[in-house]
Amino acid sequence: MPTRRRAILTLVLLGLLAAASVLVSLVSGSLAIPPGEVLAALLGQGGSAADIVLQLRLPRALAGFACGALLALAGALMQVLLRNPLADPYVLGISGGAGVGAMFAMLLGLPLIAVDGLAFAGALAAMLLVFGLAHGDGSWTQTRLLLTGVIVAAGCGALIALMLSIAEEHRLRGMLFWLMGDLGQGTPWWPAMLALVVALVVALPFARELNLVARGLLQAQALGVAVDRLRYAIYLLASLATAVSVTTAGSIGFVGLVVPHLIRLAIGNDQRLLLPASALAGGTLLVFADTLARTLIAPQQLPVGVLTALIGVPLFLFLLSRQPR
Amino acid sequence: MTAPLLEARRLRVDIGGTTLVAALDFAIAAGERVAILGRNGAGKSTLLTTLAGLRRPAAGSLLLGGSDAAALSPRQAALRRAWLGQFQSDPFGSTVLETALTGRHPHLGRWDWESRRDAELARGALDAVGLAGLEARPVHTLSGGERQRLAIATLLTQASPLYLLDEPLSHLDLNHQMAVLELFAGAARDCGAGVIMVLHDPALAHRYCDRALLLQGDGRVEAGAVDALLTAERLSGLYGHAVRQIDDGDRRHFVPE
Numbered sequence: 001m002p003t004r005r006r007a008i009l010t011l012v013l014l015g016l017l018a019a020a021s022v023l024v025s026l027v028s029g030s031l032a033i034p035p036g037e038v039l040a041a042l043l044g045q046g047g048s049a050a051d052i053v054l055q056l057r058l059p060r061a062l063a064g065f066a067c068g069a070l071l072a073l074a075g076a077l078m079q080v081l082l083r084n085p086l087a088d089p090y091v092l093g094i095s096g097g098a099g100v101g102a103m104f105a106m107l108l109g110l111p112l113i114a115v116d117g118l119a120f121a122g123a124l125a126a127m128l129l130v131f132g133l134a135h136g137d138g139s140w141t142q143t144r145l146l147l148t149g150v151i152v153a154a155g156c157g158a159l160i161a162l163m164l165s166i167a168e169e170h171r172l173r174g175m176l177f178w179l180m181g182d183l184g185q186g187t188p189w190w191p192a193m194l195a196l197v198v199a200l201v202v203a204l205p206f207a208r209e210l211n212l213v214a215r216g217l218l219q220a221q222a223l224g225v226a227v228d229r230l231r232y233a234i235y236l237l238a239s240l241a242t243a244v245s246v247t248t249a250g251s252i253g254f255v256g257l258v259v260p261h262l263i264r265l266a267i268g269n270d271q272r273l274l275l276p277a278s279a280l281a282g283g284t285l286l287v288f289a290d291t292l293a294r295t296l297i298a299p300q301q302l303p304v305g306v307l308t309a310l311i312g313v314p315l316f317l318f319l320l321s322r323q324p325r
Numbered sequence: 326m327t328a329p330l331l332e333a334r335r336l337r338v339d340i341g342g343t344t345l346v347a348a349l350d351f352a353i354a355a356g357e358r359v360a361i362l363g364r365n366g367a368g369k370s371t372l373l374t375t376l377a378g379l380r381r382p383a384a385g386s387l388l389l390g391g392s393d394a395a396a397l398s399p400r401q402a403a404l405r406r407a408w409l410g411q412f413q414s415d416p417f418g419s420t421v422l423e424t425a426l427t428g429r430h431p432h433l434g435r436w437d438w439e440s441r442r443d444a445e446l447a448r449g450a451l452d453a454v455g456l457a458g459l460e461a462r463p464v465h466t467l468s469g470g471e472r473q474r475l476a477i478a479t480l481l482t483q484a485s486p487l488y489l490l491d492e493p494l495s496h497l498d499l500n501h502q503m504a505v506l507e508l509f510a511g512a513a514r515d516c517g518a519g520v521i522m523v524l525h526d527p528a529l530a531h532r533y534c535d536r537a538l539l540l541q542g543d544g545r546v547e548a549g550a551v552d553a554l555l556t557a558e559r560l561s562g563l564y565g566h567a568v569r570q571i572d573d574g575d576r577r578h579f580v581p582e
Contacts, residue, residue, distance in 0.1 A: 004438045083416050205435050212427055215415050221379055222410075223483065224403030224431035269417045272438070 007273040014280035021287040025061040030298040064290040065283035066192035070245040072282025075256030077238035088257035089242040092149030095251040096156025097126025103163040123243030181252030181305025195244040207272040252305040258312045265319045328391025330487040330519040336385035347544035355517035360530035363540030369523045377408040403431035406487040422460035428482030450481035469496040490522035531555045
């Protein structure tokens, strides 16, 4: 039986793990900085490495943590909304919309701020398009929502492929990195962190109601959940969380699909624990993955989206095989 | 005088452009048991979800515990009636006890977690349907009948004064069919619960209910005491198949010809 004490204990443990991941990311890099100097830099005591830690690694680690957490949270919410374990934050076309916006800006060689702005605008456009089409006849069923989202995503995929094929050679690498997910773009970290805090504050009070929605809409309504309003709210929240993350770091795959499942396999499906635990674990995974992306073949960097999958797939398969039938 | 647990006034139920129930006037008081019978597709489940306030009536009004159901919040409604659907699903999996505990939702505040007392109530309900000892089992390892009993236990955990049961006996063996009917008979007798159930067996409806609603499927509904309503002649008309009645003391058996 789920208890509050067990939930708090689990979250404290995951929080420590998250802090450890950030610390590791501050220490490692093409220039290894000893933990003592990192701490000194964090405490504002200067030192030779202070600039690298405070200007480069810390913002990147925080952005990574926030994006990973947003994606995992959005994934968990989408899975409940669609009552489908295969749902992820991108299944309804949000990342596709953001991708179209970002690719368009990059194709024209616009500056970073325009890439971010158009990515966010694209994500919002996709969100409104899917909502409008799926809600069109008022039925707003999971199947209709899913189908609409998948089709919009496919359309965006085609547009992205079109832009990639006509892009100039020297822009291609940046575009590909964006599509695979990359934290090295220099987008500020605080919007994502702010979005994460807001998303958690909005979602957590409704966690027990989400448990019921996952079991069936009519059942949930019979047990006292204002189902329609709650579903609109989840859709909006998960979409915005995804949009912010994609704007900050491109479409990093896998985190949003697999982290909620990892947590579910480890501690069960109570959303009161699953949502915050997924956020912490998603952030941790992405920070670790990004640290590896920066260091594995330094000074060259890998797109972090590739590493999240390379770490997540074996971890997930291991946990799945351990699960009693 | 207390308000009836549920009251329908000139209630009309439509689905897909056809009228299933034209104008139903109906009320159920504490301690009463009512059976809904009819052919497949006659609108039994649709009527039941409408009576539960889960579906908007095409016309007329519905009162739950004396208040307009449309004006009640979902939580307030959940404290006045419990509804058992025909299908349960749980795509992500959970344990038997966790599932039974979901019935406590309307009783808990936004930040509350289930207390020891809630767990005791859930265990008591599981015990009442013969699922004691299975608390930690994942739901997907249960048989169809066990899942149906778990859904009933969840309903009992909700502890509302009115039960709306859509085919409560489906998937149940003879033993558990009788146990479930006795359980709700006891709830009506001892706790003053009202029970409305969709049933397919007119003999059990006659034995376990006070009144019956016969849904003809074309808008007409016959309502009345089971003794008057559940006869071979009416049932033959209702189901479109000749039925013979065999009296056995107070009980009636109905055998298809």
